[in-house]
Amino acid sequence: MPFMSRKMKNSLFGYLFIFPALIGFLLFYAWPAGRAVGISFTDWNLLSEPYYVGLDNYVDMLEDDQFWNGLKLSAYYVLLNIPLQVMLGLFLAVAMDRLTKSLFVKAAILLPYLLSNVLVALVWLWMLDPILGIVNSLVSFFGLTPQAYLGDPDQALVSVAAINIWRHMGLCAMLFLAGLQTIPKYLYESASLEGVTEFQMFRKITLPLLRPVMVFVLVTSVTGSFQIFDTIAVTTAGGPLDSTRVIVYYIVQNAFSFYKMGYASAMSVTLCMIMLAYTLLQMHIMRASESDLN
Amino acid sequence: MANITLKNVTKRFDKLETIHSVNLELCDGEFVVFVGPSGCGKSTLLRLIAGLEEITEGVIEIGDKNMNNIAPANRGVAMVFQSYALYPHMSVRENMSFGMEMRGESKENIHTRITKASHILQLDELLDRKPRQLSGGQRQRVAIGRAIVREPDVFLFDEPLSNLDAELRVDMRIQIAQLHKKLKATMIYVTHDQVEAMTLADKIVVLRAGHIEQVGSPMELYHNPNNMFVAGFIGSPKMNFLPALISDIEADNSVIVAFNGQKILFKIQSDKLSIGDPVTLGFRPEHIHLAKQEDGFHFDITVDVAEHLGGISYLYSRFENNNMTIEVSGENVLTSGDVLSVGIKQSDCYLFDQAGKTLIERVLPNR
Amino acid sequence: MILIKKMTPARCVAWLVLITMLVVTLFPLLFVAKTSFVPAGELYTTSTQLLPDNPTLSNYKKIFGLLSTEESIAAGGSGANINITTSMINSVIFTGIIVIVQTFNCALAAYAFARIPFYGSKLLFGAFVASMMIPSVVTLIPNFVLMRDLGLLNSMLGMVAPFFLMHGFAVFFLRQFFISLPKDIEEAAQLDGANSFMIFFKIALPLSWAPLMTVATLTTINMWNEFLWPFLIATDDSMKTLPVALQSFKSQTPQGQPDWGGLMAATVVATIPTIIMLFFFGRRIVESVQFTGGK
Numbered sequence: 035m036p037f038m039s040r041k042m043k044n045s046l047f048g049y050l051f052i053f054p055a056l057i058g059f060l061l062f063y064a065w066p067a068g069r070a071v072g073i074s075f076t077d078w079n080l081l082s083e084p085y086y087v088g089l090d091n092y093v094d095m096l097e098d099d100q101f102w103n104g105l106k107l108s109a110y111y112v113l114l115n116i117p118l119q120v121m122l123g124l125f126l127a128v129a130m131d132r133l134t135k136s137l138f139v140k141a142a143i144l145l146p147y148l149l150s151n152v153l154v155a156l157v158w159l160w161m162l163d164p165i166l167g168i169v170n171s172l173v174s175f176f177g178l179t180p181q182a183y184l185g186d187p188d189q190a191l192v193s194v195a196a197i198n199i200w201r202h203m204g205l206c207a208m209l210f211l212a213g214l215q216t217i218p219k220y221l222y223e224s225a226s227l228e229g230v231t232e233f234q235m236f237r238k239i240t241l242p243l244l245r246p247v248m249v250f251v252l253v254t255s256v257t258g259s260f261q262i263f264d265t266i267a268v269t270t271a272g273g274p275l276d277s278t279r280v281i282v283y284y285i286v287q288n289a290f291s292f293y294k295m296g297y298a299s300a301m302s303v304t305l306c307m308i309m310l311a312y313t314l315l316q317m318h319i320m321r322a323s324e325s326d327l328n
Numbered sequence: 329m330a331n332i333t334l335k336n337v338t339k340r341f342d343k344l345e346t347i348h349s350v351n352l353e354l355c356d357g358e359f360v361v362f363v364g365p366s367g368c369g370k371s372t373l374l375r376l377i378a379g380l381e382e383i384t385e386g387v388i389e390i391g392d393k394n395m396n397n398i399a400p401a402n403r404g405v406a407m408v409f410q411s412y413a414l415y416p417h418m419s420v421r422e423n424m425s426f427g428m429e430m431r432g433e434s435k436e437n438i439h440t441r442i443t444k445a446s447h448i449l450q451l452d453e454l455l456d457r458k459p460r461q462l463s464g465g466q467r468q469r470v471a472i473g474r475a476i477v478r479e480p481d482v483f484l485f486d487e488p489l490s491n492l493d494a495e496l497r498v499d500m501r502i503q504i505a506q507l508h509k510k511l512k513a514t515m516i517y518v519t520h521d522q523v524e525a526m527t528l529a530d531k532i533v534v535l536r537a538g539h540i541e542q543v544g545s546p547m548e549l550y551h552n553p554n555n556m557f558v559a560g561f562i563g564s565p566k567m568n569f570l571p572a573l574i575s576d577i578e579a580d581n582s583v584i585v586a587f588n589g590q591k592i593l594f595k596i597q598s599d600k601l602s603i604g605d606p607v608t609l610g611f612r613p614e615h616i617h618l619a620k621q622e623d624g625f626h627f628d629i630t631v632d633v634a635e636h637l638g639g640i641s642y643l644y645s646r647f648e649n650n651n652m653t654i655e656v657s658g659e660n661v662l663t664s665g666d667v668l669s670v671g672i673k674q675s676d677c678y679l680f681d682q683a684g685k686t687l688i689e690r691v692l693p694n695r
Numbered sequence: 696m697i698l699i700k701k702m703t704p705a706r707c708v709a710w711l712v713l714i715t716m717l718v719v720t721l722f723p724l725l726f727v728a729k730t731s732f733v734p735a736g737e738l739y740t741t742s743t744q745l746l747p748d749n750p751t752l753s754n755y756k757k758i759f760g761l762l763s764t765e766e767s768i769a770a771g772g773s774g775a776n777i778n779i780t781t782s783m784i785n786s787v788i789f790t791g792i793i794v795i796v797q798t799f800n801c802a803l804a805a806y807a808f809a810r811i812p813f814y815g816s817k818l819l820f821g822a823f824v825a826s827m828m829i830p831s832v833v834t835l836i837p838n839f840v841l842m843r844d845l846g847l848l849n850s851m852l853g854m855v856a857p858f859f860l861m862h863g864f865a866v867f868f869l870r871q872f873f874i875s876l877p878k879d880i881e882e883a884a885q886l887d888g889a890n891s892f893m894i895f896f897k898i899a900l901p902l903s904w905a906p907l908m909t910v911a912t913l914t915t916i917n918m919w920n921e922f923l924w925p926f927l928i929a930t931d932d933s934m935k936t937l938p939v940a941l942q943s944f945k946s947q948t949p950q951g952q953p954d955w956g957g958l959m960a961a962t963v964v965a966t967i968p969t970i971i972m973l974f975f976f977g978r979r980i981v982e983s984v985q986f987t988g989g990k
């Protein structure tokens with residue numbers, strides 16, 4: 035074999051190993067991320083040549099009520115979605131941790147998450163149908179007024195949030211359950227010997243030790259639900275009266291319905307910056323919240 | 329020929345230098361043991377020879393061939409790891425044949441070598457088992473078998489027996505000694521175990537903090553340690569060290585050493601001493617007698633703890649402010665608090681200067 | 696046993712809540728299943744019933760294309776079409792290609808990052824991990840343009856392209872595992888004359904079934920459910936995956952009443968593979984999902 039230093043040989047092998055992944059990274063992450071910035075400085079409808087417009091798109095964006103409305107709706111959606119989803123998931127996890135190890139229960143609780151957003155949206159579109167849906171039948175049965183849900187501008191976003199809570203609750207529960215199982219049982223045993231009630235144990239032992247999982251769930255579910263799209267595309271298509279035209283929906287609409295590639299890119303780059311800022315902030319908090327176990 | 333030569337071998341991990349310009353000469357067919365405290369670089373040196381780590385400076389030769397840029401697999405070495413490092417998903421047979429297959433040996437060749445090795449190591453019954461179905465001792469034998477079938481010029485062992493219990497360890501130690509006799513290959517063996525080192529080695533290499541302190545046969549190191557470190561490291565229990573003074577200097581490289589009010593003449597190899605210099609006396613626990621010796625030191629000790637092991641006892645005691653360990657053979661009823669008068673022959677004493685270097689050369693016992 | 700020992704009020708409440716949650720989770724799916732067997736004319740009359748009065752398979756026949764257009768309109772269809780068999784097959788191919796190729800590529804890269812010290816490895820690994828933070832909507836437009844320019848719209852290659860080569864999480868996760876493998880096993884193989892590729896294929900991969908399956912399971916879930924990208928690329932019916940086909944089936948009648956019977960039948964059919972997977976690989980799926988939360 036011709037002479038080759040070990041470092042060179044390692045580098046040759048290293049790059050052979052990562053070659054396919056590296057191509058994927060460059061072609062579908064790094065380059066498009068840069069290109070998105072480039073497109074955002076142009077006016078481009080996909081058909082004609084892109085036309086350089088400088089910062090015009092960003093200026094337009096700042097003056098666009100729909101853009102601000104989209105951001106506001108996404109943020110509002112996160113606020114509707116996350117606290118309830120996390121609380122229900124936590125509650126379910128604690129109950130399952132104490133009551134049952136049954137795989138069937140776990141699988142059933144997780145099932146909605148395993149179905150696609152589209153599927154879940156269809157299920158609830160039917161359930162929430164103002165005339166034929168069972169939800170309104172139940173509502174009338176209890177003597178309340180039937181509602182339009184997804185058809186009512188005041189209720190549409192809340193309904194979408196409810197649908198996603200239904201889909202993600204089980205996922206949250208599973209993540210918390212995994213976290214709960216890392217907490218040593220002797221902590222609870224010694225606490226119960228001292229006559230501490232279950233509720234106090236939850237507050238004083240479970241919650242503090244669950245902090246790392248909590249941070250993980252918060253980071254991923256906040257960034258995830260800020261980018262809500264699928265459910266809205268199926269159920270409301272941004273309506274009624276723009277009441278669910280969240281930011282990602284608005285971006286996709288600009289790009290693929292109005293063919294305003296430059297403008298859509300400007301908004302998506304801005305969204306990326308917001309997400310990045312949020313993630314860095316969260317990571318900062320996360321570093322300050324290393325587990326107290328070990 | 330598989331003599332091994334290390335010339336100015338230096339190893340740095342990033343900035344941290346862990347092996348400092350080591351020179352070493354090992355003969356073909358020798359059984360060499362590396363000893364030294366934890367972290368002194370024994371494993372690193374072994375891995376440098378194997379080629380698992382790249383040397384930073386210097387030259388490693390095996391059989392007079394420069395190995396610096398030769399891949400580990402082509403150095404003619406086989407290694408037995410402390411953790412055995414068997415391939416968990418392969419049967420014993422596959423574990424042994426893997427290397428030969430990589431080399432493209434013929435099927436029959438592989439078969440005969442495995443048969444031979446498994447016969448030597450009594451692995452015949454185990455060939456189709458997976459490592460997890462084996463006991464610790466069996467795993468270790470498979471690891472050795474995997475090395476044997478490679479038919480290497482050099483065997484490298486990194487604390488191969490340290491995961492085994494005491495009895496198995498003795499057993500395997502003897503097997504390894506027999507193997508060495510049979511195969512006549514060069515073997516380098518890293519251990520923490522005094523007994524393994526003393527019984528197996530043709531040559532012991534004592535390392536400290538990336539330096540070689542001394543190289544020699546077990547008896548050389550026992551009788552003529554270069555310095556206090558080697559003296560303390562070889563022999564068990566450890567040598568006792570006690571402060572003394574040079575009280576007079578005679579003409580022909582002889583000095584009078586004063587200890588506990590007694591003065592005794594030692595022939596030494598240095599002329600740099602002057603009257604009043606502090607020196608250190610070394611007494612091996614097994615050389616201290618429960619009676620005053622003619623031509624030697626004697627002193628009183630207080631027993632702190634007495635350990636009776638049946639045939640011998642260890643007395644952990646104090647002389648003035650120094651700890652003293654004493655080995656007593658035969659049964660006795662000595663116990664904590666006893667005050668004893670003990671003695672040691674002049675010829676059993678070790679003597680070190682202030683820097684810890686030995687001052688006397690003792691004569692090795694001859695057969 | 697513990698149950699019987701200590702049935703405190705708190706436990707009773709907890710059980711009650713857990714059971715309620717199970718009902719809330721499963722009931723909608725059962726209700727959808729019921730609807731799929733209801734003939735078109737009886738949707739309203741049976742809307743509050745748990746079982747259909749006159750169960751029928753016509754909804755299923757419709758979505759599998761066993762009825763002609765006239766027949767299906769007569770059976771309450773909207774005239775909308777869904778080729779559920781084709782889209783199911785597309786979904787299987789789409790998911791299958793991505794899961795197999797992506798897991799393999801990521802394992803290769805993860806192994807190199809864990810074990811081979813090559814120039815730039817730290818930097819590249821950091822970049823791979825950082826790629827997880829880029830919202831998909833940012834790369835969406837440039838990636839779409841690229842696919843269009845390469846003529847890959849409405850092709851399977853175009854659909855799998857952004858996914859099948861690399862995924863930041865998979866690389867990160869598998870690297871963690873490879874680092875935890877005992878190094879001396881690989882060193883033994885090195886002494887036995889294996890090069891990096893052989894060590895990877897003959898030693899590291901066979902020892903990594905569990906984490907590889909975890910990654911594959913997670914990717915299967917995500918890709919089976921992926922909507923936006925295939926929705927943009929596969930505009931032709933023959934290329935649509937299940938979520939895309941369901942969405943377009945639903946939206947073919949934006950004004951009039953959707954074909955609920957057909958839609959619910961399609962929903963049931965689309966749910967069945969997930970249930971089957973859950974039945975056979977329940978434990979693996981649950982544990983894989985739980986794994987994502989632990990660093």
Ligand SMILES: Nc1ncnc2c1ncn2[C@@H]1O[C@H](COP(=O)(O)OP(=O)(O)OP(=O)(O)O)[C@@H](O)[C@H]1O
Pocket residue numbers: 341344346364365366367368369370371372373
């Ligand atoms: N890969 C490495 N990177 C950095 N430092 C290392 C590496 N390997 C070993 N060292 C350092 O080199 C020194 C020698 O380590 P080595 O493993 O050779 O010691 P050892 O004599 O075998 O110890 P032990 O008896 O505990 O096995 C130690 O200080 C160790 O921390």
Ligand SMILES: [Mg+2]
Pocket residue numbers: 370371372486
């Ligand atoms: Mg070591």
